[in-house]
């Protein structure tokens with residue numbers, strides 16, 4: 001393995017999103033902060049507590065997770081897909097770089113972007129409502145494994161996609177609805193059956209609630225259940241992404 | 254004896270049912286300029302892609318300086334450089350940044366002096382901090398050549414490097430190729446300018462529908478067909494092969 005190549009690819013990915021930070025950092029920060037202002041601050045002041053915490057605090061971990069999920073996915077998927085389309089992936093394919101280094105570099109950079117936006121969203125929220133963090137260990141666990149999972153999924157999507165439309169399916173028609181329905185803005189305890197049970201089949205629910213447990217100590221499912229679902233998702237997409245990269249699927253003809 | 258720089262053994266490449274390369278065996282030796290000629294679709298790029306890692310042969314094996322390109326890809330890719338047929342550039346990076354990044358990707362510690370000297374060699378030093386998309390077509394092509402050289406490859410592939418490039422620039426590029434060979438680099442090139450291949454190449458390979466019709470040194474080829482140009486010899490061979498395929 002070449003440490004120089006790995007480091008270069010990782011830094012290149014970071015520079016790529018840094019150069020367009022308006023799109024990759026500021027834009028998700030503004031969007032997510034707007035959700036927080038409208039739902040958390042404005043509407044939240046009229047709502048009762050939810051799961052025993054003020055609504056303005058309840059939405060914070062959900063929003064942080066929602067933006068991290070999206071940013072991790074978008075970073076790998078758009079970077080890899082663009083270089084596939086404009087041919088610059090050639091530079092990587094002719095280099096002494098194996099599937100492992102590609103995974104680590106792309107996923108690592110995507111996680112960094114997701115952490116950055118997630119942290120900024122949290123800092124914005126802090127200016128409106130202060131609360132102590134319940135369990136930093138769980139926060140780190142979910143932040144790391146969820147962003148890694150979504151970054152890997154972004155790579156799989158970019159490898160599979162043949163045109164931009166294919167790629168747009170995921171963030172708009174899969175991730176966003178699943179995050180909304182996964183309890184970013186509400187507790188599924190408020191849902192009537194069968195919707196309560198249906199919600200339990202949504203993996204995003206476990207990601208959102210895992211982080212919420214870490215931040216606030218309250219969640220619709222136990223942190224252990226969340227951790228199990230997150231680790232399983234991580235293992236599955238890791239296996240798929242490494243298999244695709246190793247076989248050169250849609251990369252090496 | 255030293256192994257040849259490149260050795261392809263019974264290489265076949267299929268895309269679905271279509272056979273792009275058929276049982277191709279070829280050796281290229283240290284320090285030579287080898288011209289791979291053939292009509293569009295003959296499989297020239299496919300062969301180059303199989304060697305450089307952009308594609309994977311369906312059958313057969315390829316070795317660079319004795320190292321297998323599949324099992325020992327990390328070694329072979331450091332030995333090989335590729336100037337691809339299609340121009341590509343990363344809109345995010347300037348020429349200088351592109352070269353520095355490519356060095357790193359090739360596993361070489363990025364070295365600014367080396368990058369700047371390459372930019373100078375290819376008359377790109379004035380554009381080193383420009384957006385790459387603002388470069389002219391010829392400049393982008395030269396940047397591709399510079400990128401292929403960042404790690405000092407022993408074996409360089411130039412896949413139609415002069416397509417759409419004006420005469421003056423073509424001359425410059427071929428001069429650069431001669432210089433590289435003089436410095437010890439082995440070169441495999443494809444081109445549609447047969448007369449340029451005739452001037453430049455030590456050995457010629459002619460590929461047609463995935464099969465090598467001929468591999469021979471330029472001098473013996475020209476001697477065998479005394480008085481005729483490489484272009485005439487080439488055209489006759491291709492016509493014969495077409496006739497055989499039609500029959």
Ligand SMILES: Nc1ncnc2c1ncn2[C@@H]1O[C@H](COP(=O)(O)OP(=O)(O)O)[C@@H](O)[C@H]1O
Pocket residue numbers: 253268271273291292293294295296297298299300
């Ligand atoms: N990725 C691919 N999928 C399917 N067919 C391909 C692919 N790449 C090349 N081919 C086919 O293989 C043949 C050889 O192509 P190529 O190697 O590009 O020829 P050349 O470089 O000699 O012009 C052509 O018929 C081309 O259509």
Ligand SMILES: [Mg+2]
Pocket residue numbers: 297298299338412
């Ligand atoms: Mg070609």
